Amino acid sequence: MRKGATLRTVIASKRRFALLYLLPAVAFYGFFVLWPLVSAFRLSLYDFTGLSSRRSFTGFSNYDKLFHSKDFFQALGNNIWLLVFCLGIVIVFAMLIAHAVQDDTPFGKFLRAVYLFPQVLSLVIVAMLWTFILHPNLGLIQPLLQPHGISLPGVDYAHGILGSASSARPAVGLTFIWYALGFYVMVLAAGIRGIPEDVKEAAVLDGASGLSRFRKVTWPLIWSVRRIVVIHVAIAIMNTFAIVRLMTDGGPDGATEVTLSYLYKRGFSPDSFYGEAAAIGVLNFAVAMLITLAVIMLFRRDPTEARR
Amino acid sequence: MKIQQTLALASISLIALAGCGSKASTKSGSSDSAPVEAARLDLTTPPSDAVTVKVFKGGYGDDFFIQAGKEYGEQHNVKVDVEGDPHMWDRLKPDFLAGNPPDCAWPGWGMDYWALVYDGQVEPMDKYLAMPAYGQTTGTWRDTFDPQLLKLGQYDGKQYLMPYHVNLNGWWYNKTVFTKHGWKPPKTVEELLALAPKMKAAGVAPLTYQGKYPYYMLYGFLYPWVISDGGLQAWNDCQNLKPGAWKSRSMLRAAQTIAQLRDAGCFMGGSLSLDHIQSETEFLKGKAGMIPCGTWLYSEMENAWPPGVEAEFMLPPVYANGKGDPTALMVAIEPFIIPSKAKNKDYGVDYFRYITSKDKALQFVEEKGTLMAIKGLEGAIYPPYLQKPAELFQNAKTKWHSEYRFWYPDLGKEAEKAMAALLADDITPEQFCDRLEAKAEETRNDPKIKKHKVD
Numbered sequence: 136m137r138k139g140a141t142l143r144t145v146i147a148s149k150r151r152f153a154l155l156y157l158l159p160a161v162a163f164y165g166f167f168v169l170w171p172l173v174s175a176f177r178l179s180l181y182d183f184t185g186l187s188s189r190r191s192f193t194g195f196s197n198y199d200k201l202f203h204s205k206d207f208f209q210a211l212g213n214n215i216w217l218l219v220f221c222l223g224i225v226i227v228f229a230m231l232i233a234h235a236v237q238d239d240t241p242f243g244k245f246l247r248a249v250y251l252f253p254q255v256l257s258l259v260i261v262a263m264l265w266t267f268i269l270h271p272n273l274g275l276i277q278p279l280l281q282p283h284g285i286s287l288p289g290v291d292y293a294h295g296i297l298g299s300a301s302s303a304r305p306a307v308g309l310t311f312i313w314y315a316l317g318f319y320v321m322v323l324a325a326g327i328r329g330i331p332e333d334v335k336e337a338a339v340l341d342g343a344s345g346l347s348r349f350r351k352v353t354w355p356l357i358w359s360v361r362r363i364v365v366i367h368v369a370i371a372i373m374n375t376f377a378i379v380r381l382m383t384d385g386g387p388d389g390a391t392e393v394t395l396s397y398l399y400k401r402g403f404s405p406d407s408f409y410g411e412a413a414a415i416g417v418l419n420f421a422v423a424m425l426i427t428l429a430v431i432m433l434f435r436r437d438p439t440e441a442r443r
Numbered sequence: 444m445k446i447q448q449t450l451a452l453a454s455i456s457l458i459a460l461a462g463c464g465s466k467a468s469t470k471s472g473s474s475d476s477a478p479v480e481a482a483r484l485d486l487t488t489p490p491s492d493a494v495t496v497k498v499f500k501g502g503y504g505d506d507f508f509i510q511a512g513k514e515y516g517e518q519h520n521v522k523v524d525v526e527g528d529p530h531m532w533d534r535l536k537p538d539f540l541a542g543n544p545p546d547c548a549w550p551g552w553g554m555d556y557w558a559l560v561y562d563g564q565v566e567p568m569d570k571y572l573a574m575p576a577y578g579q580t581t582g583t584w585r586d587t588f589d590p591q592l593l594k595l596g597q598y599d600g601k602q603y604l605m606p607y608h609v610n611l612n613g614w615w616y617n618k619t620v621f622t623k624h625g626w627k628p629p630k631t632v633e634e635l636l637a638l639a640p641k642m643k644a645a646g647v648a649p650l651t652y653q654g655k656y657p658y659y660m661l662y663g664f665l666y667p668w669v670i671s672d673g674g675l676q677a678w679n680d681c682q683n684l685k686p687g688a689w690k691s692r693s694m695l696r697a698a699q700t701i702a703q704l705r706d707a708g709c710f711m712g713g714s715l716s717l718d719h720i721q722s723e724t725e726f727l728k729g730k731a732g733m734i735p736c737g738t739w740l741y742s743e744m745e746n747a748w749p750p751g752v753e754a755e756f757m758l759p760p761v762y763a764n765g766k767g768d769p770t771a772l773m774v775a776i777e778p779f780i781i782p783s784k785a786k787n788k789d790y791g792v793d794y795f796r797y798i799t800s801k802d803k804a805l806q807f808v809e810e811k812g813t814l815m816a817i818k819g820l821e822g823a824i825y826p827p828y829l830q831k832p833a834e835l836f837q838n839a840k841t842k843w844h845s846e847y848r849f850w851y852p853d854l855g856k857e858a859e860k861a862m863a864a865l866l867a868d869d870i871t872p873e874q875f876c877d878r879l880e881a882k883a884e885e886t887r888n889d890p891k892i893k894k895h896k897v898d
Binding site: 184185186187188189206269270271272277291292293294295296297298299300303383384386387388389400403404405406407 | 532533536553555558559561562563564654655656657712713714715721725730852856861863866867869
């Protein structure tokens with residue numbers, strides 16, 4: 136009886152001790168992450184301008200408005216388009232470069248030195264830089280190709296690369312890729328380097344080389360890193376704002392509008408539909424969560440486990 | 444960022460708006476303001492703290508307002524804190540939300556003024572306007588303002604937004620390039636179409652525009668041509684959401700003219716991808732001969748203005764057979780407001796009265812160079828680049844505005860999107876009109892959207 140009571144006391148005291156240690160982090164997370172999320176959801180249920188304390192509860196009418204808004208779905212569609220476009224290119228190129236930087240060849244060393252350069256720049260600088268690169272008269276693409284009659288798919292030189300609906304969206308996507316690729320190269324390269332040496336040696340001894348070694352050893356063994364990359368790209372695309380705001384302001388005709396640039400326009404400038412903007416934020420969060428969950432489901436099986 | 448930020452028309456004298464015979468006017472909500480009893484400002488009770496004034500620090504800077512604050516403070520033995528910020532609207536939003544706004548504010552172009560008014564955050568000015576102007580004993584303060592510009596700030600029979608300076612919208616032509624080739628700025632669309640091939644043959648694109656911000660093309664191309672074809676009423680019908688107005692014959696003709704210019708290669712290649720600074724740079728470099736822009740062009744591009752290049756303001760060309768007034772000119776204001784929850788409201792009002800007094804307004808004209816909404820300031824000297832705008836302003840028989848964009852943001856946004864699509868040849872002029880008419884109908888039928896009226 137007494138023994139049991141002592142044990143319970145020890146456990147309770149340990150629990151208190153653990154809670155005490157957890158408290159600062161939990162409080163911090165709760166205050167700066169969870170509370171704003173709950174607040175945003177609460178605000179999304181109100182008709183509210185953000186300019187006065189006057190607000191009226193309207194239930195889900197902000198959501199209803201968004202579900203009937205062509206502009207919102209156009210923006211969300213652009214997010215999805217950018218996600219698919221960027222993800223494909225990022226995975227392929229980041230994988231190639233991650234392999235290349237493993238070698239101690241001069242090219243590998245060169246790549247190791249430069250692949251993170253764009254990450255050093257502020258996203259604002261990157262957007263400005265690419266705006267100039269894509270400039271119809273001063274840029275590095277149109278002025279060089281157009282005089283020689285070289286056309287690019289989807290590009291109408293009469294309106295400029297960022298001025299044609301068909302080319303502005305890929306241009307924004309490529310700018311994102313140029314900026315973000317280095318980060319994913321780093322993650323994948325670390326994943327490749329993390330494959331145990333004995334596995335690599337065994338693969339070599341078994342005669343696996345080149346593509347078959349990649350397909351049967353490297354690719355399956357970096358599954359967890361791949362999952363992180365896909366989730367990270369999805370979240371980064373759903374969070375795209377600065378590039379769009381600076382390069383195209385969502386134009387032409389909404390071709391590059393994304394959910395967050397649309398949120399900014401509705402909630403902050405020039406409009407004051409703060410409640411609706413909160414609803415856009417909540418939906419953006421929900422879509423990002425759904426994509427993340429879908430990726431976790433799709434990539435959940437550990438192939439190394441599955442083989443046992 | 445948008446151009447109004449860098450507005451700084453250098454020194455220019457004032458042209459009285461009165462007596463210009465303008466036909467444009469705005470009546471928002473019900474009728475004109477009814478006569479009200481003049482307020483009596485309590486300037487004997489000291490302010491609870493310093494009198495606070497927050498101003499947009501754009502092209503005009505904040506020095507004028509700070510100096511005026513010092514002067515006013517000395518005259519009334521109060522402390523006046525004047526603060527400027529290039530994004531003052533962002534700074535003011537939390538102040539309004541917290542119920543702690545300044546005593547007088549000039550929020551700048553990024554503020555959603557009408558949302559502030561609907562939220563009860565802006566003090567109606569009528570009782571104050573019934574007082575004499577600052578330092579005067581007779582007449583009313585209201586009479587010192589141009590009545591048409593005052594109307595831009597009225598809603599439901601009350602005056603909420605106060606005009607101070609005035610911006611004009613039109614076109615600019617590169618005078619250096621035009622003089623070199625012996626061209627004359629086109630007065631009619633027909634002249635423009637005749638001149639365009641000559642300009643192109645000389646390697647100069649007739650026009651460029653700020654494609655990233657399509658409202659420039661709405662202000663510079665579409666609306667002036669609607670007014671030129673159908674008269675001011677055709678445009679007011681659009682702003683009043685009259686059924687069919689956005690797909691009227693005049694609207695269609697204006698859209699068709701834009702498509703015609705586009706198909707004739709009159710627009711510089713790539714214009715749709717350029718922002719205001721980029722397109723205005725190309726214009727000043729002589730790559731394009733003309734550009735739609737307001738009177739702020741000089742101040743906006745002052746640092747990038749190539750030496751020896753001259754540019755002059757002009758009215759958008761009109762249709763030779765148009766019903767509209769060929770002297771019609773677009774005007775716009777960036778209002779001051781007195782927050783209804785200001786702690787020292789009377790002092791805030793009185794500070795604004797002080798800067799709208801004849802002496803201070805004249806000083807603003809001469810120091811900052813702009814046209815003003817305050818009457819009776821003739822006589823100062825114009826800088827060269829503002830002589831033409833001032834002349835056109837004086838001679839304009841019709842002054843018009845585009846306020847619907849602020850009243851009905853969704854319609855404004857749709858117009859911008861459709862304009863980009865039309866210039867990109869993604870939609871036809873007919874589809875352009877259909878898109879806007881559909882949005883206007885949606886706006887008209889939405890009971891939650893408060894309606895304004897122009898007459």
